[in-house]
Amino acid sequence: MTLIKSISGIRGTIGGTPGENLTPTDIVRFTSAYARLLRKNNTEKPLKVVVGRDARLSGEMVQNLVEGTLLGCGVDVASVGLCTTPGVEMAVVAKGADGGIIITASHNPRQWNALKLLNARGEFLSDAEGKQVLALAADDDFAFAEIDRIGHIVERQSFDRQHIEAVLALPLVDVNAVKAKRFKVVVDAVNSVGGIVIPALLRALGCDVIELNCNPNGEFAHNPEPLPEHLTAISALVVAEKADLGVVVDPDVDRLALVCENGSMFGEEYTLVAVADYVLSHTPGNTVSNLSSSRALRDVTEKRGGKYAAAAVGEVNVVAKMKETGAVIGGEGNGGVIYPALHSGRDALVGVALFLTHLARSGMTVSQLRATYPSYYISKNRIQLTPAIDVDKVLAQIKAKYAHEQVTDIDGVKIDFPTEWVHLRKSNTEPIIRIYSESRDKASADRLAEQIIGEIKAVCGL
Incomplete structure (x- = not known):
């Protein structure tokens, strides 16, 4: 099925083959990598991590693996059990923890689960920190705590009331x-x-x-x-x-x-x-x-x-x-x-x-x-390209064509027109350009999206 590794954590479908799906092996590997990142930043003091999960069918299994791995890495665990993502974020700060792991695949279907990784401020890891976790997870040089240094479950308590x-x-x-x-x-x-x-x-x-x-x-x-x-x-x-x-x-x-x-x-x-x-x-x-x-x-x-x-x-x-x-x-x-x-x-x-x-x-x-707010409509589309097409080059050509408009390129290419906009973003995993357009009504938003799609096809010779 699917395993997606990104700077914000690891996400995938439960079961199957390690490295291709979200399996116990992958959960242990990425949890260990996260613990190693925290240890690099806190070499002296004992570490504590808050762990919480949504109610997915795989949640209890994944939680047990995550908590056991953290203990094996010498990290104490404050378990908040069934908990929202914002609740875990707040609990990290309230409990003075060094980080947190949220076990949730957000809006993905039931067969999915994920580990979302937090820093000591209860916020998602930065780009640099996320890349460190990915690099550490790819390293097979794992070492776990000896008996006198294993972690402990320091509390099991809901954070919902707080x-x-x-x-x-x-x-x-x-x-x-x-x-x-x-x-x-x-x-x-x-x-x-x-x-x-x-x-x-x-x-x-x-x-x-x-x-x-x-x-x-x-x-x-x-x-x-x-x-x-x-x-x-x-x-x-x-x-x-x-x-x-x-x-x-x-x-x-x-x-x-x-x-x-x-x-x-x-x-x-x-x-x-x-x-x-x-x-x-x-x-x-x-x-x-x-x-x-x-x-x-x-x-x-x-x-x-x-x-x-x-x-x-x-x-x-x-x-x-x-x-x-x-x-x-x-x-x-x-x-x-x-x-x-x-x-x-x-x-x-x-x-x-x-x-x-x-x-x-x-x-x-x-x-x-x-009815008191401005009325806009967003049209969400995508265009599938062949693997041979240089998506970055395509986006650069569209950007150049609309250089006379207000263009933002911090994340793909967004073109702001006086009464509407279109945003083009490439997928990190497949040759797809996502095309979001907004205008005052559905017909206008769809028209703008179709116009840009046609221009992309022309650039690509499709």
Whole structure:
């Protein structure tokens, strides 16, 4: 099947052949490499790593391997068990750990799992650190701790309560305002760890909660990526129950999608836009999203008197740009909200709490609130090339053709036109160019994508 090694960790399908799939051998190898990286940076003191997982069927098996390997490397383990990705990130800092490992394949289907690696700040490893892990994993010179130096499980304790309490304590989360509205909310947590924390958070906010797919047994009831085509059940249930809102999270709860009271999608891109609008209305400042995210965030930011900046795709890049620009809110257009007043990672819990506060104070329905924001449409396409084609050369030619427009090349090529944009990115694993375009309506976005696809084919002689 598939094993993908990248600077952010290791991801693959469970079982099969080592080096080709995510097998116990690969899990031990990469966990050991990560422990060796931490040891290189901390040669004297004892090391401690936080380990948590989503509710995937393979999660317990992978967790046992990860924790046992860390102990064998002389690293102490603080196990938080079933935990969201943002929860593990926060736990690393709260427990004074040297790093963390999140066992989750995010929105990938049930046969997938992954190790996501964190530093002592509870953030994903930098590019340089990730490359060191890959190099160490490729080295067969492994050595494990002798009996007097093996690690210990220093605690096994959930971090969910601390995470929820930290969200509720934020100054911009108005618990009383939300409670006064007594919102009825339907939650679809795709039978993963979100089924534990999201209903608990909503009930703490005084909401009437209707649970859909909230049993954390790892049996995903639908494709776990929170896209409109996968959310027909919650859309229908929101209408049938006359609910105020639908809340959807992915298996590790770092992405948030919302459903309006009429069953329509609020739009993944607009989760961040709405939350940012609320935050900026009380905390003027700058924002950041990645190059493939909607222009609506820029519009809202500039309307509030702030400056918007775009980062390369990837959470680690967005976080770095947020720190560089002093952004008060940021994230990614896939429903990922990063609110540094809590921590520097995508977090659906803080997204829910801030959005509900915004909704409560606005006095609007969810669909009415959505209508207050600029309306854009993103068209997502790809073009398959032959292995013989030099993708970098193709992108360079497109960039040169549009040199008279606003062009950004920190991650592929993005061309900003006055009323629309197109972003071209190559795949790191296959000869594919991904083409994202945004305009005021679907027809215009599709037209722009087709225009660029035609130009790429002409350059390649296809």
